[in-house]
Amino acid sequence: MYFAKLPGVTIKRHFGRAVSSIELSKRQEKILEIVRESGHATGRQIAAKLELSRAALRPDLAILMMAGLLGARPRVGYFLTGKQPSDVVAAVLGNIKVGEVQSRPVVVRDNCSLYDAIVTMFIQNVGTLIIVGEDGCLEGVASRKDMLKATMSGSDLNRMPVGVAMTRMPNIIVTYPQETVERAVQKIINHEVDALPVVEPSAENTGRLKVVGRFSKTNVCRVFAQLTGL
Numbered sequence: 001m002y003f004a005k006l007p008g009v010t011i012k013r014h015f016g017r018a019v020s021s022i023e024l025s026k027r028q029e030k031i032l033e034i035v036r037e038s039g040h041a042t043g044r045q046i047a048a049k050l051e052l053s054r055a056a057l058r059p060d061l062a063i064l065m066m067a068g069l070l071g072a073r074p075r076v077g078y079f080l081t082g083k084q085p086s087d088v089v090a091a092v093l094g095n096i097k098v099g100e101v102q103s104r105p106v107v108v109r110d111n112c113s114l115y116d117a118i119v120t121m122f123i124q125n126v127g128t129l130i131i132v133g134e135d136g137c138l139e140g141v142a143s144r145k146d147m148l149k150a151t152m153s154g155s156d157l158n159r160m161p162v163g164v165a166m167t168r169m170p171n172i173i174v175t176y177p178q179e180t181v182e183r184a185v186q187k188i189i190n191h192e193v194d195a196l197p198v199v200e201p202s203a204e205n206t207g208r209l210k211v212v213g214r215f216s217k218t219n220v221c222r223v224f225a226q227l228t229g230l
């Protein structure tokens with residue numbers, strides 16, 4: 001839903017909250033200019049300078065506050081927070097949870113043959129397979145290059161289980177439905193991987209991790225596409 005225009009950002013309703021990015025409306029820019037010039041200004045003062053009623057000004061003030069560009073204090077009025085639109089985007093990413101944007105997990109059993117695992121990658125159109133044990137809990141992860149490496153070794157792909165090619169627990173970097181997208185993106189960058197299994201502790205409390213989703217670079221691209229209205 002179109003929501004409003006902000007500086008360098010279009011503010012929209014995404015994931016249930018306001019998100020900023022490009023171009024403020026002329027009036028919003030004027031409001032920021034007035035507040036910048038006087039250090040701080042009350043709604044009444046801003047309205048007088050713009051020759052508008054305070055009611056007419058209210059939506060713009062609300063948007064600027066929601067975007068984090070304006071703050072307000074009793075008896076002081078509105079002031080500039082000093083935040084840049086980029087801070088606002090960071091704040092938004094810090095607000096979206098992995099569980100809101102994750103994809104369904106594509107999993108195979110650890111005893112699945114390498115051949116079948118590669119076919120699953122093709123059919124399901126994913127670059128990372130999540131490998132689970134008999135109990136459905138996380139055992140490992142196999143990437144495209146893991147598969148290539150195994151293929152190049154010349155072994156019989158029908159006889160070798162995917163388990164021999166995967167990176168295994170406890171070396172798997174995971175994320176959680178309640179983790180922020182910002183934190184998950186940091187993990188992807190720091191560990192130089194394409195995807196993270198989204199997990200929850202298993203109901204049996206064994207320390208094993210139930211796989212509930214998949215969070216990949218594609219999910220990150222989708223978030224940006226939605227935020228920018230692509």
Ligand code: ADP
Pocket residue numbers: 128141142143144145146166167171172173174192193194195196197
């Ligand atoms: P590719 O190897 O196809 O470039 P990645 O960069 O995702 O794909 O994987 C690099 C290596 O890291 C692979 O050996 C893979 O098994 C491993 N890997 C991928 N994802 C994870 C993860 N979430 N946690 C730990 N290791 C991972």
